[in-house]
Amino acid sequence: MAKEEIKKGRTKPEDWPQDVYWKSGTYRERDGKASLDPARQCYPGQPSPPEDAVDEIDSPSEIPEEDLEPWFSREPSWHGRDAEKCRQYLDNLSDEEIINEYYKLRDEKVVWGGAYYYPNIKKLFLTPFEREKDRREIALWQKKYGKSETEEWYEEARDKSCVWWIENHLVAKHAFNSCMSCGTCTAACPAAEFYDYNPRLVMEIVQSRDEEKIVELLKSDTIWYCAQCGTCKLRCPRGNNPFAVISSLRQLSQLKGYHVYSTHGRQQYVGRHLWGGNYWNRGCSIYFRNTLLPFHLDFGPRFARYALNKDEMYRRVGGCPDMDGSMPGRKVHPDTLHQLRRLWQVGGTFVLWDQIEKYAREQAKEENMDIDDYFYKI
Amino acid sequence: MDERQMLSQDEYMTRQTNIYNVEARENIWRRYIKEIPEDGYFLLPSCVLAVGYPGSEATIPRLFDLLDLDWNWNLKPESMCTCCSGIAYHGDVDTIESTLLTTARLWSVAQEAGYETIAVACVTSFGVHSECFDLYREETGLKQKIDKLLMEACGRKFELPRYIVHVSDVIYKHRLRLRDEFMTYQLIEKETGRPLRGVDHVGCHYNKLFPLERSLGGGEYCEVLSGMIKAWGGKEIDYPERRHCCGMGFRQCMLTPNRGFTAASVNKKMVSMDPFEPDFIVTNCPGCQVYLDKEQWAIKELKGKEYFIPVLTYMELAGLLMGWDPYDIVGIQFHTVPVEPLLDKIGIPYDESRSWLGKDGQTLPCLDELREATLAAGRTMRGIPLP
Numbered sequence: 001m002a003k004e005e006i007k008k009g010r011t012k013p014e015d016w017p018q019d020v021y022w023k024s025g026t027y028r029e030r031d032g033k034a035s036l037d038p039a040r041q042c043y044p045g046q047p048s049p050p051e052d053a054v055d056e057i058d059s060p061s062e063i064p065e066e067d068l069e070p071w072f073s074r075e076p077s078w079h080g081r082d083a084e085k086c087r088q089y090l091d092n093l094s095d096e097e098i099i100n101e102y103y104k105l106r107d108e109k110v111v112w113g114g115a116y117y118y119p120n121i122k123k124l125f126l127t128p129f130e131r132e133k134d135r136r137e138i139a140l141w142q143k144k145y146g147k148s149e150t151e152e153w154y155e156e157a158r159d160k161s162c163v164w165w166i167e168n169h170l171v172a173k174h175a176f177n178s179c180m181s182c183g184t185c186t187a188a189c190p191a192a193e194f195y196d197y198n199p200r201l202v203m204e205i206v207q208s209r210d211e212e213k214i215v216e217l218l219k220s221d222t223i224w225y226c227a228q229c230g231t232c233k234l235r236c237p238r239g240n241n242p243f244a245v246i247s248s249l250r251q252l253s254q255l256k257g258y259h260v261y262s263t264h265g266r267q268q269y270v271g272r273h274l275w276g277g278n279y280w281n282r283g284c285s286i287y288f289r290n291t292l293l294p295f296h297l298d299f300g301p302r303f304a305r306y307a308l309n310k311d312e313m314y315r316r317v318g319g320c321p322d323m324d325g326s327m328p329g330r331k332v333h334p335d336t337l338h339q340l341r342r343l344w345q346v347g348g349t350f351v352l353w354d355q356i357e358k359y360a361r362e363q364a365k366e367e368n369m370d371i372d373d374y375f376y377k378i
Numbered sequence: 379m380d381e382r383q384m385l386s387q388d389e390y391m392t393r394q395t396n397i398y399n400v401e402a403r404e405n406i407w408r409r410y411i412k413e414i415p416e417d418g419y420f421l422l423p424s425c426v427l428a429v430g431y432p433g434s435e436a437t438i439p440r441l442f443d444l445l446d447l448d449w450n451w452n453l454k455p456e457s458m459c460t461c462c463s464g465i466a467y468h469g470d471v472d473t474i475e476s477t478l479l480t481t482a483r484l485w486s487v488a489q490e491a492g493y494e495t496i497a498v499a500c501v502t503s504f505g506v507h508s509e510c511f512d513l514y515r516e517e518t519g520l521k522q523k524i525d526k527l528l529m530e531a532c533g534r535k536f537e538l539p540r541y542i543v544h545v546s547d548v549i550y551k552h553r554l555r556l557r558d559e560f561m562t563y564q565l566i567e568k569e570t571g572r573p574l575r576g577v578d579h580v581g582c583h584y585n586k587l588f589p590l591e592r593s594l595g596g597g598e599y600c601e602v603l604s605g606m607i608k609a610w611g612g613k614e615i616d617y618p619e620r621r622h623c624c625g626m627g628f629r630q631c632m633l634t635p636n637r638g639f640t641a642a643s644v645n646k647k648m649v650s651m652d653p654f655e656p657d658f659i660v661t662n663c664p665g666c667q668v669y670l671d672k673e674q675w676a677i678k679e680l681k682g683k684e685y686f687i688p689v690l691t692y693m694e695l696a697g698l699l700m701g702w703d704p705y706d707i708v709g710i711q712f713h714t715v716p717v718e719p720l721l722d723k724i725g726i727p728y729d730e731s732r733s734w735l736g737k738d739g740q741t742l743p744c745l746d747e748l749r750e751a752t753l754a755a756g757r758t759m760r761g762i763p764l765p
Contacts, residue, residue: 059736061743113737148527150475171474174516190623191630194642227627227639228468230505230586234597250470267633268470274632276471285425285465286632288432295634298641300675300714301751305734305744312736317709318436319428328428328435332460340460342531343483347476356471 048324049111056110060311060321063119071129074292076376083370086128095136102133106281113315118322118331122289125281128372131273134280135357138350141341150348158255158351162214165252166206175244179203185232185242197225199232199242206245218253224264254352257359266378269360272353273375283332283340288314288321407595414547414594415495420488421449421545424500425461427664427691433709434667437693438499438545440707444560445552450491459484462498464506468628474513475527478520481510482528486536494540497548501663504544505583508592514538544584546662546692547594550602553609556696563699564611567657568725573613574657577687578603579647579670581663582623597621603660606692610699612657619650625673626665641680644673648685658720659689667691672714675755688717704728705735716755 057063067073070086077083090098105120124130147155157165166172186192186200202222205213217223223246232242250259259265278287291299293307306313314321314329321329332340344350364374421442427435442449463480466472488496498504514521521538528534549556557564565574578600585593585600595601598621604614625643630636647670651659661667671689678684690698690713697708698721704710710717711733721728734752736742 148530149523150473150527154473169474170513170517170520174513190625190643190646191627191639193646194639224629227623227625227630227643229582229623229627231582231621231623234586234589247468247470251473254470264629264636267629267635270633271469271629272471275466275469279461279463279466279472283460284428285461285463285469286429288429291429296672298637298676298679299672301748301755302711302714302716303672303675305748305752306712308744308748309734309736309742312742313711313734314432315737316706316735317433318707319432326423326459328423328432330428336460339483339532340480343479343528344463344472344476346527346531347473347479349472349476352471352473 048115053111053114055112055114057112057117057119060112060117060119061309067123071132072123072127074126076373077370078373081372083373086372087370090128090132093132095140098129098133099137099140102130112323115320115323115325117311121282121322121331125287125289126274126277130277130281131372131375134273134277138280138353141345142350145342145345148346148348150346151351154255154348154351158355161211162218162252162256163209163211166209166214166248169248169252171244171251172248174241175248176203176206176240176242178238179207179236179240179242180238182237184235184237185240188231188235190229190231191225191227195225197222199226199246202249203240203242203245206249214249215258218249218256218258219261219265221262221264223249223253224259224262224267251352255355257355259356260359260363266360266363268356270375270378272356276349276353279344280341281337283337288329407599407601410590410593410596410599412543412547412592412594413541414543414551415541416551417448418493419447419449419495419497419543419548420491420493422459422462422484422496422498422500422503424498424503424664425465426502426668427499430664430668430671431691431694431709431712433707433712434664434691434694435499437697437702437708440702441549441556441693441696445555447548449497450488450493459487462500462503462506464500464502465628465632467506468502469632470629475524477506478510478513478524479528479531481507482524482536483532483534485539486528486534488539489537496539496542497545498542499545499664501544501581501584502665504542504581504592505587507539507542508583508588511538511542512588542592544602544662546584546602546606549692549696550594550605553606556700557609561610561696561699562701563724563726565607565699565724566611567723573611574720574723575615575655576604576607576612577615577617577620577651577656577659578607579624579659579661579663579666579689580621581661581666584662586621603662603692606695607660610695615651615654615656617651617654619647622647622650624663624666624669626663626669631665631669640669641673641676644670645677645681648674648677648687651687652685656687657723658695659687660692660695661689662692664691675714686715688713688715688720690717690720698726699724701726705733714755 070082071089073081075081105124108120109116109118181200181204183200186198189199191197205217226243226246228243230243253259253265254268259268275285278284293304311321319328322331324331360374361371364371423435462484463472463477467477496507498507528536567574580600580603585597589597593600607614623643625640627639631640659670661670667689674685694708698704702708718730734742
C-alpha cells in the first residue's frame with residue numbers, strides 16, 4: 001500500500017501495514033540502529049543486561065512497595081509507626097553504615113522486560129531513612145569539599161539585615177525599580193482573589209526599607225500565598241517583578257528562620273525533603289511515585305486505578321519506571337547525579353537546607369514531637 | 379433557540395456592536411514574532427509530565443523522529459539530562475545560584491553535543507531557562523562568576539544558548555507539515571462537520587514572563603496553541619478568564635493542604651469557559667495539564683457540577699489526529715477526565731477494553747468498584763452509555 005494512499009487518508013488505520021514506522025510512532029532508525037531502543041528504552045551505551053537475559057520478575061508488583069520497618073514507613077506515629085524504635089535505630093547507625101545501606105538498596109537490580117529495574121527505589125523515597133541519610137551525607141560533603149564563595153556569601157547574609165538583603169540579593173536587586181503602588185498586580189493576581197494576600201502592600205513594605213515591618217512580613221503567612229505565576233510581572237506598567245521579590249523574601253525568611261512562625265512557612269520543611277530530596281537522590285523535582293494515593297483523592301478514580309499499577313502502565317507507553325534510560329520515570333546515571341549535587345553545593349543551597357533543618361528541629365523539640373512526626377504534622 | 383446563540387462569537391461581536399475588526403484582531407499576535415529554528419534541537423524532558431502523563435512525554439521523541447528532526451539522541455550516558463531545578467527554585471528550596479548552575483550545566487551539555495537551540499518540554503523549565511538567561515544580561519560579572527563555579531564543581535564550560543524554544547514552538551512551526559503529510563483526522567465533528575471548539579491554555583511561564591522576546595504572540599494574544607487548533611481544523615474560544623493562571627502555584631498544588639487554591643482557580647476558569655461550550659482544552663504546560671484535568675474531578679465532588687472537558691497536551695492531540703494508538707502510544711488512560719467522548723466526536727476508533735492493560739496486553743489487578751467507577755466517570759451527565 002503506497003504511503004501516498006495513506007497520506008491522502010483514503011485508507012483506514014486498521015488496513016495499514018504494521019511495519020510502517022510512522023503509523024505507530026516507533027522511533028526512527030539512524031545509521032542502522034534504532035535511535036531509542038523501543039524494547040529497552042535505553043540509549044546505546046546505557047547499562048543493560050545481556051541480550052539473552054531472562055526476566056527475573058514477571059511484574060514489579062511482586063515486590064512490595066511498603067516495608068514494615070518504621071524507618072521505611074511513610075505514616076506518622078498516630079497511624080501506627082513506632083517513632084521511638086525508628087529514632088533509636090537511625091541514631092545508632094554510623095554515617096558510613098546508613099549511607100552504604102541506602103546505596104546498596106538503591107542499586108540492587110533485577111531484569112524485567114529486557115532491561116534493569118531497580119525495585120527498592122519505591123521503598124526508599126520520602127522515608128525517615130532517606131531523610132536521615134541525606135542529613136548525614138550532606139554534613140560529610142560539607143567537610144569534604146569545604147565552602148564555596150557563594151556559600152560564604154549566604155552565611156554572611158544570614159546575619160545581616162533584611163534591608164541589606166533586598167539591596168544585594170541577586171534576584172531582589174533586579175526585581176523592582178520604581179513601584180508606584182498602582183495596584184495592577186493585585187487586580188490580576190490569582191492568589192489575591194482567594195487568599196488574604198496583596199502584592200501591592202508587599203512591594204510597599206519592601207520599598208519602605210523599614211526593618212521591623214519587613215521582619216513582621218517574613219514571619220507572616222503573607223509571602224507564602226504567591227502562586228509564582230508571573231501575571232504581576234506581565235501587567236506591571238513599570239516593568240517590576242513582584243513575584244521575584246516574593247521569591248527573594250521567601251529565601252530570606254528561611255535563612256533567618258522566620259518561616260517557622262507561620263503555618264504556610266513551616267511547610268518548607270516538607271518542601272525541602274520532597275523536592276530537595278528528589279533532586280539529591282533522583283535528579284528530578286517530582287518523582288513519579290510522589291503522587292501518593294491517600295493524599296490525592298481529589299484526582300479521581302481513573303487516577304486511582306493508574307496509581308495501583310504504575311510500573312506496568314509506564315512501560316506500556318514507553319516509559320522507564322525506576323529503570324535506566326531517558327524516558328519518564330528514569331533512574332538518573334550516578335555520575336550525572338554527582339555533578340548535580342556538586343552544583344547545588346557550590347551554589348549555596350546547603351546553607352539554606354541547614355537553616356530549614358535547624359529551625360524545624362527546634363520547633364519539633366519545643367512541641368515535644370519526633371522530627372518525622374513533625375514532617376507529617378505540618 | 380435565541381438567534382444570538384447561533385452566531386459564532388466573532389460574528390456576533392462584529393455584527394451587533396462593531397467593537398473590533400475581526401481580521402485585525404486575528405493578526406494582532408503577529409506583532410510578537412519569535413524566531414524558531416527549523417532543526418537542531420537539544421531536547422530537555424519534563425519532570426511533571428513524566429509523573430502524570432508518561433505517554434505524552436514519550437510521544438515527543440516520536441514526533442521529532444517523524445518530522446525527521448535532529449535532536450540529541452546520541453548523548454553519552456554520563457552526560458544525561460537532569461531537571462532544570464525550576465520547581466525547587468519556585469518552591470524556594472534552592473538558591474538562585476544553584477539554579478543558574480544547573481541550567482548552565484544543561485547548556486554546557488547541549489553545546490558539547492553541538493546544539494545551539496535548547497528545546498524544553500516543560501513550561502516551568504522554559505521560564506527558568508529564560509529567567510537565567512535574562513539575569514546574565516542584567517547582572518554584570520555574573521557570567522564570569524558562574525563560569526568559575528561550574529568549572530570548580532564539575533569541570534564544564536558553557537555559553538549562553540542562541541535560541542531557547544519550547545517544544546510547542548517546534549510543533550507550531552511544523553503544524554502544517556504534520557497536518558498535510560501525516561494527519562488523517564481533523565478537529566471536526568464527524569456527524570455535523572462543525573469545527574470543534576477548543577480552549578487554548580498556555581502556561582503562565584511561557585507567555586507572561588518575557589512576552590516580547592520569548593512568547594509567540596505575546597502575553598495577551600498568544601498564538602502558539604490557538605495556531606495549532608486552527609491549523610488542525612478546530613476553532614479557538616475567547617472567554618473572559620482565558621489568560622488566568624490554572625492555579626498550580628508550585629507549593630500551592632504540591633503540598634496537599636494548599637491545593638484548595640488550585641481547585642478554586644480551575645473552577646474559576648471552568649465557570650468562565652462553560653457558556654462557550656468548549657469541546658476540549660489544549661495545554662502546553664505539564665503543570666496546567668495535570669491540574670486542569672485532575673481538579674475537574676475535585677470540582678465534581680465539591681460542587682456536584684461535571685464540567686469534564688477533556689484536557690490534552692498538544693503532542694497528545696497531534697498523536698491522536700495522526701491515528702496513533704490512544705492507549706499504547708498516546709496514553710489517554712492516564713487522564714482523569716475521559717478523552718473517549720472527544721474521540722467519538724472526531725470519529726477516531728478505539729477499543730476501550732484495551733485501556734487498562736499492562737505492557738504485554740495482560741490484565742492488571744483491580745477492585746470491581748474501582749473498575750466500575752473508572753468506566754462511569756465523565757459519562758453520567760452527558761448520557762453516554764457505559765461500554
